[in-house]
Amino acid sequence: MRIVGVIRGGVTHAASLSPDGKNVTVFAELREFWARPDPGGWATGETLRSDEAHFVPPVLPEARVLCVGLNYRDHAAEGSYRDRGLPEYPTLFARWTRSLTVGGAAIPVPSSEDGLDWEGEIVAWVGRTLVDADPEEALAAVVGYSAFNDVTARRAQKLTSQWILGKNADASGPLGPMVPAVEVGDLRDGLRVRTRVNGTTVQDASTSDMIYGVGETLAHISRTLTLRPGDLLATGTPAGVGYARTPPWLLGPGDVVEVEVDRLGILRNTIVGGEHRPRP
Numbered sequence: 435m436r437i438v439g440v441i442r443g444g445v446t447h448a449a450s451l452s453p454d455g456k457n458v459t460v461f462a463e464l465r466e467f468w469a470r471p472d473p474g475g476w477a478t479g480e481t482l483r484s485d486e487a488h489f490v491p492p493v494l495p496e497a498r499v500l501c502v503g504l505n506y507r508d509h510a511a512e513g514s515y516r517d518r519g520l521p522e523y524p525t526l527f528a529r530w531t532r533s534l535t536v537g538g539a540a541i542p543v544p545s546s547e548d549g550l551d552w553e554g555e556i557v558a559w560v561g562r563t564l565v566d567a568d569p570e571e572a573l574a575a576v577v578g579y580s581a582f583n584d585v586t587a588r589r590a591q592k593l594t595s596q597w598i599l600g601k602n603a604d605a606s607g608p609l610g611p612m613v614p615a616v617e618v619g620d621l622r623d624g625l626r627v628r629t630r631v632n633g634t635t636v637q638d639a640s641t642s643d644m645i646y647g648v649g650e651t652l653a654h655i656s657r658t659l660t661l662r663p664g665d666l667l668a669t670g671t672p673a674g675v676g677y678a679r680t681p682p683w684l685l686g687p688g689d690v691v692e693v694e695v696d697r698l699g700i701l702r703n704t705i706v707g708g709e710h711r712p713r714p
Contacts, residue, residue: 435473436611439492448492451611458487468494468664471561471577473614491534491609494664499529505670506643524646527597535605540706544587544603549684553584553671554629554637554693558648559612564661573649579618581610581701582668583693588677604711610701618697625696632690639672
């Protein structure tokens with residue numbers, strides 16, 4: 435089962451995407467779904483062709499999108515921790531829900547950037563309220579996973595020690611359908627994560643190489659802030675990002691970037707020029 439968001443009559447609904455991707459079945463308003471986020475516990479509703487649907491991420495406006503900055507040893511080594519030991523706790527930053535988009539959507543390059551960088555990874559969706567949780571409780575609260583591309587505006591990111599600006603460019607966070615956790619299994623068992631640019635593989639790793647587990651990270655967060663159904667955790671990207679290459683390689687208009695994750699499918703987006711950014 436793959437859960438997506440669609441807009442019907444100006445309201446965002448949760449829906450299931452057919453295995454071939456050609457049809458989508460709407461089954462609940464989004465807020466109703468996240469009040470009872472059991473992907474298999476809803477009756478089916480209206481079915482429509484996917485090419486007739488307006489897809490959006492199935493994300494509540496008030497949801498928190500928390501992201502692990504360095505969670506694969508090889509990526510940490512190619513970046514900020516090349517000459518230092520790994521930190522005891524995960525480096526966390528945040529996205530706003532308005533930065534998120536869906537597979538197939540165009541991603542514009544901001545006017546201040548020479549291009550954008552790819553970061554293929556996995557998002558975990560929280561399905562229960564977590565306060566002072568232990569890792570086992572936190573992992574059990576994950577209701578599903580999605581492929582994600584944490585597309586980054588590197589120039590903005592590196593202006594200061596805070597990453598928020600570079601991680602929240604318009605439409606820079608494409609998110610794939612949510613696959614129920616019971617169909618995905620434990621990320622520690624190893625899912626293959628690959629990123630391709632114009633067909634060339636630029637990242638290829640296993641989730642078994644993660645430094646900080648999903649349960650441990652969510653438990654750590656829950657000791658400071660309450661996690662609620664619909665919150666998301668982006669679990670970090672492996673080595674192979676563009677800025678760390680010699681010479682650096684950035685995404686420009688016309689480039690096609692794909693993130694493929696075992697059991698989660700392929701997330702594909704095209705890069706466009708800054709003139710395509712949303713305007714008031």
